[in-house]
Amino acid sequence: MARTLHFLLGAFSTLLLLRPLPSVAAIAPGLSQGPFARVFYPNHLPTPGDTLGFPTAWTHAYANPRHNAAFPLTAHTPAWLKTGVRWRYAEARAWPLSRHKPYGANVYGERLALATMTQFYGNALGVSAVDGIIYAESDDEFAYAVNARTGKLIWRTSPVGNTFMGDPLVVGNTVYLSVGNIGFNFSNVQRYSQKTAARGAGVSYNGIYALNRINGKLLWHFGTMGATMPTPAIDHNRLFIATGSGDIYAINATTGRQVWIKRVGGIANMSDPAVYHGHVYLAMAVVPYVYCLSAQTGHIVWRGVVPDATKTGLGDVSPAVADGVVVMDAVANVPSHGGRTTMTTVVRAYNAEDGHVLWTHTMGLGPKPPAFKGGVPMIHKGIVYIGTPVNNIYQAFHLHSGQRLWTWHIPHAGAAGAGRSPPTYDDGHLFIATGARVFVLNPHTGQLVGQKYLGGRFGLVNPVIVGGTLYLANSWDWLEAVPVSAIIDHRPKHRQLSP
Amino acid sequence: MARTLHFLLGAFSTLLLLRPLPSVAAIAPGLSQGPFARVFYPNHLPTPGDTLGFPTAWTHAYANPRHNAAFPLTAHTPAWLKTGVRWRYAEARAWPLSRHKPYGANVYGERLALATMTQFYGNALGVSAVDGIIYAESDDEFAYAVNARTGKLIWRTSPVGNTFMGDPLVVGNTVYLSVGNIGFNFSNVQRYSQKTAARGAGVSYNGIYALNRINGKLLWHFGTMGATMPTPAIDHNRLFIATGSGDIYAINATTGRQVWIKRVGGIANMSDPAVYHGHVYLAMAVVPYVYCLSAQTGHIVWRGVVPDATKTGLGDVSPAVADGVVVMDAVANVPSHGGRTTMTTVVRAYNAEDGHVLWTHTMGLGPKPPAFKGGVPMIHKGIVYIGTPVNNIYQAFHLHSGQRLWTWHIPHAGAAGAGRSPPTYDDGHLFIATGARVFVLNPHTGQLVGQKYLGGRFGLVNPVIVGGTLYLANSWDWLEAVPVSAIIDHRPKHRQLSP
Numbered sequence: 001m002a003r004t005l006h007f008l009l010g011a012f013s014t015l016l017l018l019r020p021l022p023s024v025a026a027i028a029p030g031l032s033q034g035p036f037a038r039v040f041y042p043n044h045l046p047t048p049g050d051t052l053g054f055p056t057a058w059t060h061a062y063a064n065p066r067h068n069a070a071f072p073l074t075a076h077t078p079a080w081l082k083t084g085v086r087w088r089y090a091e092a093r094a095w096p097l098s099r100h101k102p103y104g105a106n107v108y109g110e111r112l113a114l115a116t117m118t119q120f121y122g123n124a125l126g127v128s129a130v131d132g133i134i135y136a137e138s139d140d141e142f143a144y145a146v147n148a149r150t151g152k153l154i155w156r157t158s159p160v161g162n163t164f165m166g167d168p169l170v171v172g173n174t175v176y177l178s179v180g181n182i183g184f185n186f187s188n189v190q191r192y193s194q195k196t197a198a199r200g201a202g203v204s205y206n207g208i209y210a211l212n213r214i215n216g217k218l219l220w221h222f223g224t225m226g227a228t229m230p231t232p233a234i235d236h237n238r239l240f241i242a243t244g245s246g247d248i249y250a251i252n253a254t255t256g257r258q259v260w261i262k263r264v265g266g267i268a269n270m271s272d273p274a275v276y277h278g279h280v281y282l283a284m285a286v287v288p289y290v291y292c293l294s295a296q297t298g299h300i301v302w303r304g305v306v307p308d309a310t311k312t313g314l315g316d317v318s319p320a321v322a323d324g325v326v327v328m329d330a331v332a333n334v335p336s337h338g339g340r341t342t343m344t345t346v347v348r349a350y351n352a353e354d355g356h357v358l359w360t361h362t363m364g365l366g367p368k369p370p371a372f373k374g375g376v377p378m379i380h381k382g383i384v385y386i387g388t389p390v391n392n393i394y395q396a397f398h399l400h401s402g403q404r405l406w407t408w409h410i411p412h413a414g415a416a417g418a419g420r421s422p423p424t425y426d427d428g429h430l431f432i433a434t435g436a437r438v439f440v441l442n443p444h445t446g447q448l449v450g451q452k453y454l455g456g457r458f459g460l461v462n463p464v465i466v467g468g469t470l471y472l473a474n475s476w477d478w479l480e481a482v483p484v485s486a487i488i489d490h491r492p493k494h495r496q497l498s499p
Numbered sequence: 500m501a502r503t504l505h506f507l508l509g510a511f512s513t514l515l516l517l518r519p520l521p522s523v524a525a526i527a528p529g530l531s532q533g534p535f536a537r538v539f540y541p542n543h544l545p546t547p548g549d550t551l552g553f554p555t556a557w558t559h560a561y562a563n564p565r566h567n568a569a570f571p572l573t574a575h576t577p578a579w580l581k582t583g584v585r586w587r588y589a590e591a592r593a594w595p596l597s598r599h600k601p602y603g604a605n606v607y608g609e610r611l612a613l614a615t616m617t618q619f620y621g622n623a624l625g626v627s628a629v630d631g632i633i634y635a636e637s638d639d640e641f642a643y644a645v646n647a648r649t650g651k652l653i654w655r656t657s658p659v660g661n662t663f664m665g666d667p668l669v670v671g672n673t674v675y676l677s678v679g680n681i682g683f684n685f686s687n688v689q690r691y692s693q694k695t696a697a698r699g700a701g702v703s704y705n706g707i708y709a710l711n712r713i714n715g716k717l718l719w720h721f722g723t724m725g726a727t728m729p730t731p732a733i734d735h736n737r738l739f740i741a742t743g744s745g746d747i748y749a750i751n752a753t754t755g756r757q758v759w760i761k762r763v764g765g766i767a768n769m770s771d772p773a774v775y776h777g778h779v780y781l782a783m784a785v786v787p788y789v790y791c792l793s794a795q796t797g798h799i800v801w802r803g804v805v806p807d808a809t810k811t812g813l814g815d816v817s818p819a820v821a822d823g824v825v826v827m828d829a830v831a832n833v834p835s836h837g838g839r840t841t842m843t844t845v846v847r848a849y850n851a852e853d854g855h856v857l858w859t860h861t862m863g864l865g866p867k868p869p870a871f872k873g874g875v876p877m878i879h880k881g882i883v884y885i886g887t888p889v890n891n892i893y894q895a896f897h898l899h900s901g902q903r904l905w906t907w908h909i910p911h912a913g914a915a916g917a918g919r920s921p922p923t924y925d926d927g928h929l930f931i932a933t934g935a936r937v938f939v940l941n942p943h944t945g946q947l948v949g950q951k952y953l954g955g956r957f958g959l960v961n962p963v964i965v966g967g968t969l970y971l972a973n974s975w976d977w978l979e980a981v982p983v984s985a986i987i988d989h990r991p992k993h994r995q996l997s998p
């Protein structure tokens with residue numbers, strides 16, 4: 001009955017939307033009625049008490065330039081958030097979590113079908129958690145706001161017919177979505193040999209869509225020629241955006257007006273900009289460089305390389321920045337061993353100010369992984385944690401010396417490989433969402449201390465830990481909350497380890 | 500009030516769908532609940548009397564191998580269909596018809612944005628009309644069944660997260676949808692220089708989705724590696740399918756099981772197969788040939804070329820077949836005139852049995868048009884009618900002799916060019932949907948005898964004429980019915996000629 005009531009409330013919200021809304025219809029197709037129309041359930045908004053203990057803004061992919069999305073207990077954390085809550089929310093293309101194989105595996109093979117789920121059906125990145133609300137972008141063409149305590153939908157909207165592959169940014173009253181998919185149209189396929197191909201140009205519409213964060217209403221959009229697959233970064237009321245046409249923009253976060261544009265060339269894949277001490281850090285593919293730009297002017301301060309990086313590797317990975325050091329990695333080519341393609345992952349640290357190389361390491365050999373070619377690094381208190389799908393491992397390095405501390409081999413890595421997502425450090429534990437599981441390691445030794453099978457598959461999903469709850473999104477198109485205690489204390493039974 | 504009632508009926512149908520439907524959820528993500536869930540309004544089905552006068556099946560894109568979608572009055576045609584009805588149905592990404600410019604024109608420019616609307620937002624092809632129901636595929640990720648008399652929605656479904664660019668086929672109790680979009684993933688971009696690039700592989704999911712034609716329920720799907728942008732053809736309970744990976748399939752139309760596969764190479768863009776006297780005709784791009792295959796075995800009977808055709812032109816156009824003649828055309832390269840890219844359109848007729856070239860003509864010079872590079876030919880009683888966006892004209896040729904009969908220049912062709920869609924011959928008039936208008940010509944002279952501004956833009960949309968009603972779909976994501984009399988008798992006022 002409660003379900004019916006909620007649904008009918010929803011129906012009446014929709015009824016209101018059936019009236020023509022010329023101002024909205026005038027800025028984007030499909031918003032005024034029909035299946036893509038925004039829905040809003042104000043009765044599912046968090047109570048004022050339930051917003052406590054959460055961050056009040058979300059300025060970067062993976063929360064911050066370090067990529068550590070942990071928000072420990074405070075004096076204000078409510079009891080439910082301390083204990084942890086458990087819920088699941090099925091997004092629009094939800095594939096049953098009981099399904100171990102991706103949709104389409106019989107045609108594409110499991111390896112390609114896994115990448116396709118991450119790129120076209122589910123959540124490529126994890127969630128954002130702000131003031132008691134979980135925000136998520138999905139490749140299903142919708143963005144979602146869900147009550148962090150109850151898992152109930154607050155709003156859902158689809159301001160453009162394309163995949164949302166990022167992490168929603170939230171500042172003030174606004175949510176920012178990034179829009180773009182992996183496809184190239186035929187004219188750009190033809191341009192690839194000249195290194196001028198733009199990803200996403202003419203493949204639906206790209207750019208940034210700014211919404212009211214309470215009700216999901218579209219405020220404005222900033223269109224770009226190339227795909228805006230990376231999540232922008234926001235600092236001092238400016239959004240920094242990287243696109244598939246090799247353009248970097250700074251726009252005013254309030255008005256959406258362009259402040260500067262820098263055409264560096266190449267292709268932004270999933271390399272999310274990071275802003276640190278007045279500089280913007282990001283990487284491009286095809287014309288493969290790591291860039292440091294002035295946030296003020298867009299001028300290039302320095303640019304660096306990762307030796308032998310594959311064409312896409314460098315543009316995939318988001319640099320992590322902390323303590324004056326930028327850490328970057330990419331899957332790299334290794335001279336052929338008897339005709340078989342062998343790869344490694346090269347990780348490199350640069351002085352953030354001038355790009356001077358501090359250290360470089362390789363992470364071991366393996367076959368070429370499909371899709372995303374690297375692992376997103378995370379930095380916590382002078383240690384870098386980084387994975388790779390080449391040989392399905394995570395490693396830890398001293399940030400300043402580059403000393404390797406440990407190597408951990410991911411069990412059940414799956415057909416497309418695991419190890420792409422950044423870990424989260426929280427209260428003496430390292431949490432890693434990869435494959436169909438969340439693993440808990442001892443961050444000092446790399447020893448496995450806990451794990452839980454949750455189903456689906458995690459793409460570039462970092463565990464977002466607020467108080468005692470861990471929030472996740474996956475490629476099967478689900479959002480999920482799990483008590484931290486349920487993962488740390490979990491003793492897996494045999495059947496939960498399979499498949 | 501009627502609107503509210505209908506909506507509430509809709510809400511209750513949706514309520515029923517909120518119950519888990521494991522059998523459906525198990526075959527495709529997103530079908531059991533949420534915005535992509537199928538909706539079905541049985542009260543909007545046509546009455547038995549309203550099904551009369553319509554075709555009882557739809558076996559080819561544009562209705563038949565001739566591409567003439569006219570179904571004249573019969574003794575059974577009901578009065579409403581004779582007089583003609585008028586309605587509009589807003590699909591899921593409907594852009595206001597009062598908008599003269601496409602969405603995104605300020606970023607892409609009008610030329611690219613027009614193509615993007617056709618390829619990602621609205622209906623690329625026209626509708627299918629069977630037994631009182633209008634069926635349509637849209638790039639908005641939905642297929643629709645609408646009551647042909649009232650314009651009310653019967654069902655809407657989204658069995659896969661991709662664009663539907665074809666014309667729904669309807670045979671017996673089944674509707675067949677073709678699935679695939681124009682994008683290439685990065686691995687296939689890299690393969691293009693080896694001529695082995697597959698369009699659509701790893702770009703969401705491709706293939707054929709078979710639905711119950713009364714309620715839209717998914718019956719089965721046949722997945723393909725490459726995009727299935729072309730509409731298949733159906734004959735003797737076999738579907739003939741061409742894909743972006745250069746594969747041609749015959750599958751059993753009842754079970755979805757493969758009968759044969761022929762890998763010819765190249766890329767199928769929008770060239771829809773035609774079945775005629777036991778042969779399958781279609782064309783491929785990049786490795787550019789027109790093929791005639793045995794419908795029984797898939798063996799190549801003959802293959803032909805169009806001289807100097809652009810890389811995509813040949814794979815775009817659907818051959819028309821009648822009276823033992825195959826007609827094909829493509830935008831073709833012309834030796835450079837002082838550095839400017841100049842194009843022409845080459846049209847060629849082949850003996851359907853052996854591929855012997857009967858005649859070849861060029862259709863005049865012009866600049867390179869964006870996107871679809873050719874015009875879909877239509878054959879009626881020994882005359883071929885064919886357009887081209889190179890110089891925005893239609894021409895008529897004698898089918899057997901190739902004699903050119905007339906040339907008509909399209910007014911208001913727009914930034915992306917006009918002339919891609921096949922005309923429809925009905926009762927002594929030639930109807931052409933191109934740009935934002937339907938034009939009526941004297942088929943013997945090419946003289947303009949009527950026109951009507953309807954708004955939006957017509958892509959590869961042929962007017963489907965049943966009795967006295969003309970059914971259309973457009974790139975602004977609308978379905979529309981207009982009385983034939985309203986177009987023939989229309990005397991345009993000045994404001995209706997602009998823009």
